[in-house]
Amino acid sequence: MGRTRVTGPVSPVAGRLWQSEPMTFSVQVDVQLRAGVADPQGSTIERSLPALGFEGVSDVRVGKSVRFAIDAADQAAAEATVDQLCQRFLTNPVIEDAQITIEPAS
Amino acid sequence: MAPTVGVVQFPGTNCEFDVVEAVASLGAESVILWHQEADLGGADAVVVPGGFAHGDYLRPGAIARFSPVMESVAAFAAQGRPVVGICNGFQVLTEAGLLPGALQKNAGLKFRCGMTELRVESVDSPLTSRLAVGDVVRIPINHFEGNYTCSDEDLARLRDEDRIVFTYVDNPNGSMGDIAGICNAARNVVGLMPHPERACHDLLGSTDGRLLLGSFLDVA
Numbered sequence: 001m002g003r004t005r006v007t008g009p010v011s012p013v014a015g016r017l018w019q020s021e022p023m024t025f026s027v028q029v030d031v032q033l034r035a036g037v038a039d040p041q042g043s044t045i046e047r048s049l050p051a052l053g054f055e056g057v058s059d060v061r062v063g064k065s066v067r068f069a070i071d072a073a074d075q076a077a078a079e080a081t082v083d084q085l086c087q088r089f090l091t092n093p094v095i096e097d098a099q100i101t102i103e104p105a106s
Numbered sequence: 107m108a109p110t111v112g113v114v115q116f117p118g119t120n121c122e123f124d125v126v127e128a129v130a131s132l133g134a135e136s137v138i139l140w141h142q143e144a145d146l147g148g149a150d151a152v153v154v155p156g157g158f159a160h161g162d163y164l165r166p167g168a169i170a171r172f173s174p175v176m177e178s179v180a181a182f183a184a185q186g187r188p189v190v191g192i193c194n195g196f197q198v199l200t201e202a203g204l205l206p207g208a209l210q211k212n213a214g215l216k217f218r219c220g221m222t223e224l225r226v227e228s229v230d231s232p233l234t235s236r237l238a239v240g241d242v243v244r245i246p247i248n249h250f251e252g253n254y255t256c257s258d259e260d261l262a263r264l265r266d267e268d269r270i271v272f273t274y275v276d277n278p279n280g281s282m283g284d285i286a287g288i289c290n291a292a293r294n295v296v297g298l299m300p301h302p303e304r305a306c307h308d309l310l311g312s313t314d315g316r317l318l319l320g321s322f323l324d325v326a
Contacts, residue, residue: 037255038280040211089172092165092201094208095255 022071024105025078029090029098032063037095066090069105078102108134109326112149114179114195116141116159116170121192121303125155128303132316134323141173151188151232151326152179154195156248156301166194166209166251167201176202188232188325189295193249196287196297205290205297206264207256213280217250221311222300223275224286231271231289233296236321242275243314245300252299254281254288264288272298 033039041062049057072078079102086098111129113122115138126136137147141159146152159170170176176198183189183204191199199205212218226234226241237243256264261282264270272287279299287298305315 038210038213038253040213040215040253040280044215089168090164092168092208094200094206094257095210 022073023078025070025072025075025102026105027068027070027078027082028101029066029082029086030063030101031066031091031096031098032061033095034097075102075104109150109323110135110137110148111323111326112137112139112146112152114139114141114152114154114175116157116173116198118159118161119155119157119194121156121194121301124301124303125153125192128306128315128319129153129323131306132320132323134326139175141170141175144174144178146175146178146182149182151322152182152190153322154179154189154191154198155303156193156195159194159198162194162251165197165201167198170198171202180204183290183292183295186292186294188322190233190322191295191297192301192303193247193252193299196299197251199295199297204295205288206260207254207288209251209299210253210255210280211251212249212253212278216279218252218278219246219248220278221246222278222286224272224300225275227270227273228268228289230268230293231296232294232322232325233287233298233302233318234271234321235324236317243272243305243317244312245302245305245315245318246310246312247278247300248304249279249299252279252281254279254283254285254299256282267291269293271296272300 039061042060046060091098113125113136115122129136197209200208223242226237269289271289273284274286277284289296302315302318305312
């Protein structure tokens with residue numbers, strides 16, 4: 001998103017007061033298969049563990065993690081955009097859920 | 107006049123020329139539709155063929171559905187024109203929302219490649235008008251993510267509305283209800299994991315694919 005170009009003799013300080021600078025947020029999206037959806041990768045890993053000597057491991061679920069940075073006016077705007085992005089692209093809502101973590105980039 | 111079949115090509119598609127060859131052997135013409143182009147080239151029917159569109163990154167079909175060509179394919183489908191997605195093309199059509207459900211990794215995490223027997227469940231589809239319910243056709247599969255999954259409500263709807271087109275005689279991938287292929291509510295869009303274009307010549311071990319693609323050309 002481009003910043004609005006201000007014309008005329010406006011002091012830089014005054015301009016900044018009414019037009020907030022976009023902030024950068026770092027985002028982590030954890031994509032998991034929905035509860036109840038069979039996870040062939042998870043169950044294959046789980047079945048192989050006893051052969052390797054690891055006992056007592058259960059409920060193995062495999063997902064993926066996507067990290068990125070995003071510019072937005074504030075936390076709420078960042079959350080709204082990331083939510084959309086997850087719904088439309090990063091997850092397939094038929095079989096997947098996402099857990100989203102957003103914090104201001106350091 | 108012989109119909110023209112539009113065959114969609116994404117980066118990573120690898121079955122487009124098999125489809126062109128099969129369609130030609132049935133007397134029709136083809137036009138390759140590069141994914142960046144929105145023009146369907148005057149096609150009378152569209153095939154979204156198999157392969158690994160965009161490397162299957164993120165999920166099979168996830169990136170492909172945003173290509174300009176897919177908007178045109180969706181509009182073409184909305185007009186009631188025939189569209190079939192084969193294998194990766196089926197995955198693309200589910201991601202694009204043209205067909206319900208999703209295709210997950212095969213049960214047992216096995217890449218399955220071989221001849222399968224399919225039972226025809228509905229003849230009211232663009233791929234099955236030359237067949238009868240209960241017919242068994244031999245069509246090969248070649249996939250890692252062909253495990254059809256949908257909500258219980260969607261499965262009930264598919265059954266109630268006679269939209270399961272093919273089932274596997276011997277389920278190779280864990281698909282719900284042994285589903286190998288389905289159609290949309292308007293019955294003009296079909297997706298299936300098996301490859302009819304690879305069963306169109308005696309040398310390939312089956313010519314049953316000619317019945318499916320022949321049916322498709324009948325409605326093109």
